Amino acid sequence: MMINTENIVAMTEANQNFSKVVRIVDEKGMAVIMKNNKPKYILVDFEEYDDIQLLREVRTKKISEATDQLIDENLEAFLELAK
Numbered sequence: 001m002m003i004n005t006e007n008i009v010a011m012t013e014a015n016q017n018f019s020k021v022v023r024i025v026d027e028k029g030m031a032v033i034m035k036n037n038k039p040k041y042i043l044v045d046f047e048e049y050d051d052i053q054l055l056r057e058v059r060t061k062k063i064s065e066a067t068d069q070l071i072d073e074n075l076e077a078f079l080e081l082a083k
Contacts, residue, residue: 003032003039011035 007028014021014033024031025043033041044052071078 004028008032008034008039011040 007024007030009021009024009031011033014031021031021033021043025045029045029048031043032039033043035041
C-alpha cells in the first residue's frame, strides 16, 4: 500500500496533538498513525468509513458465492474424500 508521507503521524504526536491528526484527515482524506516506525492505524472521515464497510460487505459476499460454487461443482469429489 502506498502511503503519502504528508499523511503520516507518529503515535506520540497523535496522542499529544490529536487536532493535527484531524486536520490532516480533513485536508488529505486520511491520516496514517505509525507505531514503532510501522504503519499501524488509519484515521478516515466517517463517510469514507461507510464506503470501506460497504466494500468489505461486497467482498465477503463474493467470497461466499465463490465458495458455494466451488463446493457445488466439486461435491462428489469432497464426499469421496470424506470417506
